[in-house]
Every structure is written in C-alpha cells, then in structure tokens.
Amino acid sequence: MASQALLVMSLIIILGLNIFLVAHANYLNQDIDITWGDGRGKFLNNDTLLNLTLDHSSGSGFQSKAEYLYGKVDMQIKLVPGNSAGTVTTFYLKSQGLTWDEIDFEFLGNVSGDPYILHTNVYTQGKGDREQQFYLWFDPTAEFHNYSILWNPSHIVFYVDGKPIREFKNLDAMGVAYPKSQPMRMYGSLWNADDWATRGGLVKTNWSEGPFVASFMNYNSENACIWSIDNGTTTNTPCSPSGSSSSSSTSTSEWFSQRGMDSSSRKVLKWVQKKFMVYNYCKDKKRFWQGLPVECGAKKNNKNKNKNKNIKS
Numbered sequence: 424m425a426s427q428a429l430l431v432m433s434l435i436i437i438l439g440l441n442i443f444l445v446a447h448a449n450y451l452n453q454d455i456d457i458t459w460g461d462g463r464g465k466f467l468n469n470d471t472l473l474n475l476t477l478d479h480s481s482g483s484g485f486q487s488k489a490e491y492l493y494g495k496v497d498m499q500i501k502l503v504p505g506n507s508a509g510t511v512t513t514f515y516l517k518s519q520g521l522t523w524d525e526i527d528f529e530f531l532g533n534v535s536g537d538p539y540i541l542h543t544n545v546y547t548q549g550k551g552d553r554e555q556q557f558y559l560w561f562d563p564t565a566e567f568h569n570y571s572i573l574w575n576p577s578h579i580v581f582y583v584d585g586k587p588i589r590e591f592k593n594l595d596a597m598g599v600a601y602p603k604s605q606p607m608r609m610y611g612s613l614w615n616a617d618d619w620a621t622r623g624g625l626v627k628t629n630w631s632e633g634p635f636v637a638s639f640m641n642y643n644s645e646n647a648c649i650w651s652i653d654n655g656t657t658t659n660t661p662c663s664p665s666g667s668s669s670s671s672s673t674s675t676s677e678w679f680s681q682r683g684m685d686s687s688s689r690k691v692l693k694w695v696q697k698k699f700m701v702y703n704y705c706k707d708k709k710r711f712w713q714g715l716p717v718e719c720g721a722k723k724n725n726k727n728k729n730k731n732k733n734i735k736s
Contacts, residue, residue: 449641455609457485463634471640475613477503477510478634484513484612487644491516492606494647495678497571500530501638502539504564507532509617509628512637514570516607522548524602526572526579530563531620532635539563540701543581545591547600553716555589556702557695567640576603577682587684587692588699592721599718606650613637646678 450470457464460483463476475483498514510532517525525546530539541557561568571582579602581589593601613635617628684692696703704710705719 482614487609490606490650491647497643499567508621518605
C-alpha cells in the first residue's frame with residue numbers, strides 16, 4: 424500500500440510539474456518571426472527555443488512581430504562556442520528609414536580561449552559612433568544569460584543578468600538627439616563580419632569550425648509599449664503610470680517613470696565599467712580630435728554646477 428501511495432504521489436507531482444511548465448512556457452513563435460536565412464533559423468523544443476545558424480553561404484535572423492515606442496525587453500542568449508572568430512551575434516532594437524534609431528547588443532566572436540567582446544551602441548537619427556565595449560565576467564557560451572534593454576523617456580540602460588553595464592541619458596535639452604518618436608522593432612541575428620569583428624578584421628572566420636549556432640529563449644516584452652496602426656492612422660498604446668499597456672500598471676510605472684538609477688544600481692554600473700569596460704568612445708580623444716561628443720562632458724558639467732551651487736550657498 425505504501426509503495427502504491429508513493430507511486431500515485433510521484434505521478435501527481437510529475438503531472439503538476441508538466442502542467443506548470445506548459446502554463447509558463449515562453450512560445451517564441453507567438454512574438455517572433457524568422458525573417459531571413461533560408462531555413463537556418465529554427466524554432467525547437469515546442470517553439471520555446473530559437474537557434475540561428477551561420478555557414479559559409481549565409482547567416483540567419485529574426486524580428487519581433489510588434490513594434491515598440493519605449494519598453495523593457497529581455498532575451499536569454501547562449502553564444503557560439505569554441506572558435507567563433509569573425510562571427511557576430513546580435514540582439515537589438517531598431518526603427519525604419521534613413522534616419523533610424525537603434526539600441527545595440529552585439530557579441531563579437533573570438534578564437535578559442537579568448538573572451539567575447541560585448542559591443543554596445545546607440546544610434547539616433549541615423550548617427551551612431553557611441554560605442555562602448557565590455558568583456559563579460561562569465562563564459563557566455565556555457566549556458567544561457569539574460570540581456571535586457573530598458574528604454575524610456577529619460578534614459579536607456581543596458582543590463583546583463585540584471586546588472587546595469589551602460590546608461591545613455593536623454594540630454595535632448597543639451598542638443599543631444601535621443602530616440603523618442605520612432606517605434607522600434609526587436610531584432611536578432613547571427614552573421615559573418617570577419618572584415619571587422621575580431622581584432623579589426625585581422626582574424627578571419629574559420630569555416631571548417633562551422634556551422635556556427637547561437638541560441639535564444641525566454642523573450643520577454645511584457646513591459647513594452649506596443650505601437651499599433653488603427654484605421655490607417657498611427658497611434659501608440661498609452662504607456663505611462665496613468666495609462667494602460669500590455670503590462671500591469673505597477674510594473675509599467677516602475678520602468679517607464681524611472682528617471683535614473685538608484686545608488687545601489689549605480690555602484691554596480693561603476694563596478695562593471697571599472698573592471699570590464701575595454702573601450703569607451705567618450706575617452707577616445709584621438710578619434711574625436713576636434714572635441715568629444717557633448718554627452719561625454721555632461722557628467723563633468725553637472726559636477727561643476729553642483730560645486731558652484733555649494734560655493735554660493
């Protein structure tokens with residue numbers, strides 16, 4: 424009797440676990456379309472996993488079904504293992520047109536034993552040149568890690584496993600263009616960029632190591648403002664603390680109304696940038712010999728203003 428009861432209990436637990444997993448499964452094909460690669464991009468594991476493949480003929484890629492005007496989006500990614508030199512895996516937001524906006528995660532492959540470089544950039548009205556690059560503090564090919572973009576009216580924050588690694592503030596008042604009016608779609612891709620990706624193009628893709636595969640799962644766009652077109656007119660779903668969106672009002676308020684990072688998040692940001700940043704365009708005076716971009720001096724200017732206020736008081 425005891426053994427039968429134990430068997431029944433085990434079956435109930437297994438059945439309950441299966442129901443839980445089905446209820447909480449993230450079906451990528453509901454939110455994402457594979458858009459190029461001629462079959463090299465594939466949904467697997469009942470559409471909860473998306474693999475992109477790169478071979479000598481082509482890479483592959485996907486995009487979100489929806490467009491967003493502000494939002495927080497997350498994706499778990501496992502990068503190409505082994506000798507990934509010349510390959511680039513991407514996860515980014517981008518608008519359409521010649522004066523597009525774009526917020527980039529790009530993972531630059533490397534030879535076996537050397538670390539990936541995480542390349543970030545922000546484009547506004549078709550202009551980028553705002554690169555910051557990082558090493559990661561873990562092996563991004565061994566298991567899945569979470570990469571997030573928070574984009575609201577006040578700032579853009581890049582996160583890795585919940586840790587902020589970069590902030591781009593809205594300094595529109597200082598003449599620095601900020602993405603605020605063009606809806607963006609989420610994209611992901613795996614492609615060959617051996618003309619620049621690894622050591623400036625010195626190391627080429629070793630096709631004998633291919634095909635190369637990067638994996639994506641658990642895409643989350645619940646905290647995002649979906650842009651919609653109704654009756655031939657373009658409108659965006661209200662997305663503010665007092666408005667409505669696809670997310671709950673509480674979580675929407677938290678990310679949408681955020682004007683800056685709290686002290687603990689700022690400490691983490693400083694730690695990451697001190698330990699793992701390998702390139703910062705704001706430090707590249709040789710490249711910007713005529714003067715660094717305006718946003719690079721904003722922090723110093725704010726400090727000077729605060730000092731002057733303290734002196735006057």
